Amino acid sequence: MAILVDYNQVILASLFASIGNHTNIDIDENIIRHMFLNSIRSNRKKFSEEFGEIVICADGKNTWRREAYPYYKGNRKKSRDASDLDWNHLFGIMNTVRDELREYFPYKVVHIEHCEADDVIGTIIHDNGTELNMGSEQYLVLSADKDFIQLQSYANVKQYDPIRKRWLTNENPTAYLEEHILKGDTGDGVPNILSPDNCLAVGTRQKPMTQKRLQQFKGGTENMDEETLRRYHRNKMMIDLTQIPAKYQDQIREEFNKEKDIGRSKLFNFFIEKKLKNLVTDIQDF
Numbered sequence: 001m002a003i004l005v006d007y008n009q010v011i012l013a014s015l016f017a018s019i020g021n022h023t024n025i026d027i028d029e030n031i032i033r034h035m036f037l038n039s040i041r042s043n044r045k046k047f048s049e050e051f052g053e054i055v056i057c058a059d060g061k062n063t064w065r066r067e068a069y070p071y072y073k074g075n076r077k078k079s080r081d082a083s084d085l086d087w088n089h090l091f092g093i094m095n096t097v098r099d100e101l102r103e104y105f106p107y108k109v110v111h112i113e114h115c116e117a118d119d120v121i122g123t124i125i126h127d128n129g130t131e132l133n134m135g136s137e138q139y140l141v142l143s144a145d146k147d148f149i150q151l152q153s154y155a156n157v158k159q160y161d162p163i164r165k166r167w168l169t170n171e172n173p174t175a176y177l178e179e180h181i182l183k184g185d186t187g188d189g190v191p192n193i194l195s196p197d198n199c200l201a202v203g204t205r206q207k208p209m210t211q212k213r214l215q216q217f218k219g220g221t222e223n224m225d226e227e228t229l230r231r232y233h234r235n236k237m238m239i240d241l242t243q244i245p246a247k248y249q250d251q252i253r254e255e256f257n258k259e260k261d262i263g264r265s266k267l268f269n270f271f272i273e274k275k276l277k278n279l280v281t282d283i284q285d286f
Contacts, residue, residue, distance in 0.1 A: 001137055001138055002051065002052045002053060002139055003043065003044065003048065003051050003052065003139075003140045003142055004057055004120075004125075004139060004142065005142045006117045007056050007058040007059070007094075007098060008058060008059045008117060009117065009143045009144060010143065010162060010163075011035075011094055013163045014036060014039055014163060015032065015035065015090075017163050018035065023083050023084045027089055027090050029097075030274070030275065032093050033093075033274060033276070034276060034279070036097060037276065037279060037286075039162055040054060040286070041285045042285075043142060044286065047140055047160070050138070050140075051158075053106075053108075054107040055109075055110065055256070056098065056107055056109040057110050057117040057120040057124075058098050058109065058111040059111075059115075059116045060111055060112050060113045060114055060116070062113065062114055063114060063115070064114045064115065064245060065116075065237070068237055068238075069238055071189050072190065074200070075186075075189045075201065098111060100270070103262075103266075104267060105262070105267065106260060106264055106286075108255075108260050111255075112251050115244075118145070118147055118241060119241070121141055121151070122148075122241030122242075122244060123244060123249045124256055125141075125151045125157055126151075127253065133154055133156075135156060137156065138156035139157050139158075140158050140160060141158070141160070142159075142160055143161070144161040144168070146168065147180075147239065147241075148168075149168060149170045149177075150173050150174075150177040150180070150240070150241060151173070152169070152173040153173040153174050153177075177239070177240060178218060179214065180239055181232065181235045181239050182217050182235070183209055183214075184235055185235075185238070189201060190238045191206050191231075193217070193224075193228055193231040193235055194207040194208075194209055194231070195207050195231070217232075264283070268280065268283060271283065
């Protein structure tokens, strides 16, 4: 049992829900810290009785996906470079808060170089698939990222968007994953299986994935030519959370299975030091 928090997604979504399109503002470390901690407090209070303790799942640098596919999330760098927001400063704050969570809070923090939070959450849930389907375990994914819908193929896995305060559900997560692989993920720079590797990076249009072609490819790869099949495996590696390289799965398991012996004794002094006095009265919710 655990509440698996997609750290980077939740903290960025919280920020942009607050500032909207006003990206030319100065990012304040204290505001970011308070915003995230208040979200953790609120959602732990709401869900811990049913799903257990918080686990912070954070993105590491230099994802292995970019080694396998150099254009992965390449379009995000372009949009960040064009933005007024000081992304380096923001990521520095996020790293600071992540390290504070590890040092002062009783929660496990799983942060592995070359791995994204998707890898951490996917590995933890896949490792517990049997127990989940038997009903002896249950997990909550705290994230708005639809990449996690595929994990709902296990019984007793739920997903909640803490910003919009709504459940993310799908009647057929296996079919959702299959279609996701075929269509690609433009947000992550992954084109559909009919389109060249670099089309999103260089700004050319994808070859349309019509419903007719989609139905042709669903249910198997026998109708794909050699190049389409290569692109299918490209997308499957980027999107399907069963495809995480074994060495990274092992590192995630090792970190996740470490005992965390920090109680809540450090929290009071931390809140005072960081001028989080309005959270002190709710310290029991952490």
